[in-house]
Amino acid sequence: MQKMMSSLRWVLLWLIFAMGSMDIFGVFHVKGFTVRWVLFLMAAFVLLEGTRLFREKKWHFSWWWGWLVAIAFFHTLFSFMSPAIFRGLGYAVWLWLFVLWVVVLSHISREEGIFAKLVVVYVTSFLPAMIVGWLQWVIPSLAWSDSFLWKSQGALGITAYHALHRVNGWNYEPSYFATYLLPIFPLLVSLIVHQRGKERIFTAVFFLFAALMLFLTTSRMGWLAGSIFLVGSLGIWGARKLFQTKNKRLLPYLWIGVGMAVVMVVLLGVGFSSFRNLFVKVLKWSFVERLEGMQHTLKVFFTHPWRGVGLGGVAGAIAQLQQGIVPQGGEVKAFEGMNVLFEYMAAFGVWGMFLLGGFLGSVLVLLRRWWDKLSSWEKGIGIGLFAGLGLQVFLLLFNQNILRVYVWNHVAMVGAFLATMEAPGKEEIEEKESQLFSLPVWFSSFLLAVVVASLFVTGYVFQPIRVKVYGGDFQWRFAKGIEPIQAKIFYVVHEVIIKDIIPSGVPVVSNTTTFSFKDSYSLSKTFFTKEEISQVYSGWKDSFHLQEKYFRERVEEGDTYLREIDPHYLDSPENFYRAMNALLEKDEIFATWAQKYPLSDLTHFYLNKKRKTPGEKVRFHRLVLEDVFPFLPSNLEEHRIRYYLVELSCTFVDLPANQSEQTNMLFSSAITNIRWDTSLGVIETPVEIFPVRFLRKDERVFRVFWEFSPMYWKLQAIHYRNLFTVLVVGVFVLTWGLSYLWFKKLAKREQRWEKR
Numbered sequence: 001m002q003k004m005m006s007s008l009r010w011v012l013l014w015l016i017f018a019m020g021s022m023d024i025f026g027v028f029h030v031k032g033f034t035v036r037w038v039l040f041l042m043a044a045f046v047l048l049e050g051t052r053l054f055r056e057k058k059w060h061f062s063w064w065w066g067w068l069v070a071i072a073f074f075h076t077l078f079s080f081m082s083p084a085i086f087r088g089l090g091y092a093v094w095l096w097l098f099v100l101w102v103v104v105l106s107h108i109s110r111e112e113g114i115f116a117k118l119v120v121v122y123v124t125s126f127l128p129a130m131i132v133g134w135l136q137w138v139i140p141s142l143a144w145s146d147s148f149l150w151k152s153q154g155a156l157g158i159t160a161y162h163a164l165h166r167v168n169g170w171n172y173e174p175s176y177f178a179t180y181l182l183p184i185f186p187l188l189v190s191l192i193v194h195q196r197g198k199e200r201i202f203t204a205v206f207f208l209f210a211a212l213m214l215f216l217t218t219s220r221m222g223w224l225a226g227s228i229f230l231v232g233s234l235g236i237w238g239a240r241k242l243f244q245t246k247n248k249r250l251l252p253y254l255w256i257g258v259g260m261a262v263v264m265v266v267l268l269g270v271g272f273s274s275f276r277n278l279f280v281k282v283l284k285w286s287f288v289e290r291l292e293g294m295q296h297t298l299k300v301f302f303t304h305p306w307r308g309v310g311l312g313g314v315a316g317a318i319a320q321l322q323q324g325i326v327p328q329g330g331e332v333k334a335f336e337g338m339n340v341l342f343e344y345m346a347a348f349g350v351w352g353m354f355l356l357g358g359f360l361g362s363v364l365v366l367l368r369r370w371w372d373k374l375s376s377w378e379k380g381i382g383i384g385l386f387a388g389l390g391l392q393v394f395l396l397l398f399n400q401n402i403l404r405v406y407v408w409n410h411v412a413m414v415g416a417f418l419a420t421m422e423a424p425g426k427e428e429i430e431e432k433e434s435q436l437f438s439l440p441v442w443f444s445s446f447l448l449a450v451v452v453a454s455l456f457v458t459g460y461v462f463q464p465i466r467v468k469v470y471g472g473d474f475q476w477r478f479a480k481g482i483e484p485i486q487a488k489i490f491y492v493v494h495e496v497i498i499k500d501i502i503p504s505g506v507p508v509v510s511n512t513t514t515f516s517f518k519d520s521y522s523l524s525k526t527f528f529t530k531e532e533i534s535q536v537y538s539g540w541k542d543s544f545h546l547q548e549k550y551f552r553e554r555v556e557e558g559d560t561y562l563r564e565i566d567p568h569y570l571d572s573p574e575n576f577y578r579a580m581n582a583l584l585e586k587d588e589i590f591a592t593w594a595q596k597y598p599l600s601d602l603t604h605f606y607l608n609k610k611r612k613t614p615g616e617k618v619r620f621h622r623l624v625l626e627d628v629f630p631f632l633p634s635n636l637e638e639h640r641i642r643y644y645l646v647e648l649s650c651t652f653v654d655l656p657a658n659q660s661e662q663t664n665m666l667f668s669s670a671i672t673n674i675r676w677d678t679s680l681g682v683i684e685t686p687v688e689i690f691p692v693r694f695l696r697k698d699e700r701v702f703r704v705f706w707e708f709s710p711m712y713w714k715l716q717a718i719h720y721r722n723l724f725t726v727l728v729v730g731v732f733v734l735t736w737g738l739s740y741l742w743f744k745k746l747a748k749r750e751q752r753w754e755k756r
Contacts, residue, residue, distance in 0.1 A: 009045070009048075009049065009108075010117070010121065012041055012044065012045045012048075013045070013118070013121050014121050014124070014125055015038070015041055016038055016041050016042050016045060016101075016409065017121060017122050017125030017409055018125040018126075018127075018128050018129070019036070019037070019038035019041070019405075020038060020125075020180070020405040020406035020409045021129045021169055021170045021171050021176075021177070021180045021405070021406050022036055022037075022038060022170040022405075023036075023170060023171045023172040023176060024150055024152065024170060024171070024172060025150050025170045026038065026170070031086070032087065033087075033090055036405060038405055039094075039097060039405070042097060042101050042405075043097060045101070045104070046097070046100045046101055046104050049104050049107075049108060050100070050104050053104070053107050053108075058107060058110075059107065060107065060110065060419075060422070062106075062362075062366075062418070062419070062422060063358075063362040063365075063366075064359060064362040064363050064366060064415070064418055065099075065102065065103045065106060065415065066362075067355060067358045067359035067362055068099045068102060068103070068359060069099060069103070070355050070358075071095075071099070071348070071352065071355045071356070071359070072092075072095050072096050072099045074308075074348060074351060074352065074355060075091075075092055075095050075308075075310055075311065075347065075348065075352075076089075076092045076096070078307065078308040078309060078310040078313075078347065078348060078349070079091065079092040079310035079312060079313065081307055081308070081309055081310065081313070082309045082310045082312055082313025082316060082317075083309065083313050083316035083317055083319075083320050084312065084313060084316040087312040087313070087316065088309070088310040088311075088312035088313045089312070090312055091310060091311045091312030091403065092310065092312070094403050095311065095403060098403065098408040098411075101408065101412055102408065102411055102412045102415045103415070105118075105412045105413075105415060105416050106412070106415040106416050106418065106419035107419065108416075109416035109417075109419050109420055110419050110420065110422070115416055115417070115420045118413070118416055119187075119381060119413075122409075122413055123184065123187065123188070123191075123206070124443065126181070126184055126210070127443075127447075129169035129170050129171075129177075129180065130169065130181075130209065130210065130213045131450075132149070132150065132169050132170060133167035133168065133169040133177060133213050133216065133217075134167070134212075134213065134216075134450060134454070135148055135149075136148040136149075136150070136151045136165065136166075136167040136168070136169075137165050137167050137216050137457075138453075138454075138457050138728075140165045141165055141457050142457065142724060142725055142728070144725070150168070150169070150170055151165075151166075151167070151168065152168050152171075152172060152173050152174075153166045153168065153173060153174060154166065164216070164218060165216075166216070166217065166218045167213065167216045167217055168217070169213075174217040174218055174219045174222075175217070175219040175221060175222060175395075175399070177213075177217050177219070177222075178214060178217040178219035178221065178222025178223075178225075178395070179222070179392055179395045179396065179399070179404075179406075179407075180406045181210060181213060181214050181217070181222070182214070182222065182225055182226065182229075182388065182391040182392055182395065183385075183388025183389065183391060183392055183410045184210050184388065185207070185210060185211075185214075185226065185229055185388070185391075186229060186233075186383070186384040186385075186387035186388045186391070187381070187384035187385060187388055188203055188206060188207045188210065188384075189207070189233060189384065190380035190381055190383055190384030191203045191380070191381075191384070192204055192207065193380055194376060194377045194380045197746070197750050198743060198746045198747055198750060201444070201743075201746075202441075202443075202444035202743070205444050205447045205448045205451065206444070206447055208447075208451050209447045209450055209451055211226075212451065212454060214226055221395055221398055222395070225391050225394055225395055228391075228394075229387070229391060291338075292338075293336070293337055293338025293339070293400070294337075294338045294339045294342055296318045296321070296322070296335075296337060296338075297314060297318065297337030297338055297339060297342040297343055297345075297346050298342050298345070298346070299318075299321060300314060300317040300318060300321065300337070300346035301342065301345045301346040301349070303317075303321065304349065305349055305350050306349050306350055306351070307349050308345075308346065308347045308348040308349040308351070308352055309346060309347060310347050311343065311344075311347045311402070311403060313347070314336070314337045314343055314346045314347055315335045315336045315337065316335070317346065318335040318336075318337060319335040322335070336400045336401065337400055338398070338399065338400050339396075339397050339398065339399075339400075340393070340396040340397065340399070340400065340401070340402040341397060343400060343401070343402060344356065344402065363418065366418055366421060366422070367382075367418075367421075369421075370421035370422070371421075373421075374421065378417075378420070381417060382417050385410070385413055385414045385417050386414065388410060389410055389411065389414055392407055392410060441740060441743045441744055441747065442740060444739075444743060445735075445736050445737075445739035445740035445743055446736055448735060448736075448739045449731075449732045449733070449735040449736035449739065450732070452731060452732070452735045453728050453729075453731050453732040453735070456724065456727055456728045456731050457724075457728055459724070561583060561586075561589060562579045562580070562583060565579045565582045565583060566578065566579040566582075584618065584621050584622070584625075587617070590620070590621050590624045593624055594607050594624060599623075599624070602623060603620070603623040603624060606619060606620035606623060607620065
């Protein structure tokens with residue numbers, strides 16, 4: 001029975017650590033609160049272990065956790081002064097649970113051999129969220145889907161045609177995921193420094209995987225904190241080496257090198273060309289918004305510095321100061337403060353600062369008393385835990401809400417470390433070698449396989465594809481099968497399949513010069529000059545739905561009408577524009593389309609005018625073209641397909657069957673020496689749509705029918721995708737198996753050396 005309870009305790013501990021980052025999974029909402037299932041596990045653990053400790057009389061008072069209890073007590077009192085008392089009391093219960101969790105875990109770690117196991121459980125608990133984050137990057141990158149389970153954000157544009165898919169694990173967003181991951185880095189570095197042999201290799205592999213996940217969050221603040229840790233670690237290591245050599249003349253050069261390293265890390269992290277743009281973006285949105293949040297939070301503190309409003313009352317107090325009312329329920333979240341230190345000051349007032357000072361002072365006294373009696377391994381773990389907490393606090397200075405489960409999980413680990421220093425018999429310990437941290441062989445080989453497989457996924461992202469363009473027929477592949485749309489265009493031969501991404505009922509904003517389909521791309525479209533736009537569109541803004549059936553029908557119908565005018569309208573740009581000019585003059589066609597297809601309110605306005613001037617008639621025809629054929633853009637701005645945009649620079653000149661062009665999926669392909677490249681801005685001859693004349697690089701020049709395909713259709717390298725998926729899976733399995741055998745062999749070799 002006792003063994004089963006011990007196993008249950010470790011299972012509960014691992015689940016509490018592993019589920020700590022769950023913000024959008026494993027939660028439910030009640031009365032404006034986001035309740036996490038992990039809190040119930042934490043409460044069960046506190047109840048079971050707290051009861052056992054009382055029964056076995058193992059409670060031990062320490063000043064550092066006594067101050068935490070005092071903070072929770074005063075917070076409960078201040079919660080009654082909150083503008084939203086119900087919310088304030090909810091936060092008070094939340095804080096009490098976290099404080100008791102820290103106290104109970106610290107008492108458990110006082111037992112012999114517990115803390116070393118606790119470190120193993122804590123470190124390995126990061127794996128599930130990291131694996132989820134890794135899949136959130138792999139699945140979209142291999143073009144199997146545009147997203148993955150619990151993926152909250154899309155992608156970060158790296159180049160004009162490539163986007164790095166952002167990962168967030170189980171957190172709200174990537175920046176939260178970065179805050180969750182950061183504490184593990186100092187801890188892993190401390191372990192690597194104090195390990196040897198296979199243990200050091202295992203932990204180094206884990207560090208590489210964690211670094212990959214931090215990079216994939218694309219959180220700038222996370223990257224900054226990681227860079228600070230990296231440069232700081234290298235600087236401290238270099239300083240120690242320098243002082244060991246007792247060569248003080250090298251000290252200035254060391255600090256110069258550290259400064260240069262800081263500059264290099266920052267510049268390499270954001271890119272020289274985008275260095276200015278990064279700060280512009282930060283100043284425009286992130287920095288300005290956060291600065292305003294900090295100001296609002298500080299204003300709450302200065303309004304009543306002696307009595308706080310509780311952590312649950314900060315948002316309500318900000319809303320009360322700004323609007324004079326306190327929003328109810330979840331609406332108050334829009335007024336959350338910024339900077340957890342300022343949030344703490346507003347919640348606790350001056351009394352809270354005194355309590356926090358007492359807590360920090362007691363920790364410093366404890367460290368000063370026991371630090372010299374710790375083993376080198378214990379010192380390394382302590383430095384790693386405190387450094388990780390410092391990184392989290394650094395990020396939280398630019399964010400809100402200190403009551404995060406994963407933050408208090410790390411605080412609990414710090415408390416467990418402090419408790420081990422006061423454990424019975426600690427006075428007699430003098431540099432005793434503690435139990436070394438060791439990851440299981442299967443775990444380390446699995447992580448190595450993940451890292452190696454990631455390299456092959458990156459290889460797929462940067463893979464070149466071979467494109468061949470011939471004269472001939474073109475077929476579109478729809479979701480329900482293959483249907484030929486146009487007969488005489490160009491046949492694109494490469495390993496790319498085209499799928500429909502326009503679902504039924506996608507809202508399209510009309511007559512505002514902007515169209516947006518499922519955030520896959522954006523374009524500006526109009527047949528009017530800038531001066532005409534302000535006149536024609538003034539006061540008109542309408543939305544309608546582009547149905548998939550209308551889309552196919554309009555393509556076929558438009559092609560039919562244009563072929564009746566000129567069967568060879570696609571043979572050259574001149575033929576195409578000549579056919580379009582003739583089409584604009586056919587009143588009966590536009591009357592038919594106006595009755596057959598849904599039109600915007602502005603188009604209906606001109607339709608209902610009985611007597612139109614020649615200019616109004618042309619204007620009406622252009623508006624009908626915009627409504628009926630939105631796939632004929634007149635101005636193509638930068639756009640991105642959900643995966644990779646393979647922009648085919650096709651031509652009106654038939655290419656020999658053996659002619660091909662090497663392209664890259666990340667960049668626009670370019671077939672050189674082409675006479676008629678219809679890409680935007682490279683029309684070499686003036687063309688005319690009655691009665692407006694279009695010239696080279698004119699913003700209103702639009703592409704021919706078949707060229708809308710990169711925009712309205714998803715291009716996926718299906719053949720290469722399948723090949724690379726099989727390759728990635730194969731490499732993953734092979735690396736896992738071989739590394740497992742190698743690690744096992746390495747472990748046996750070390751055992752033989754130890755016996756000798």
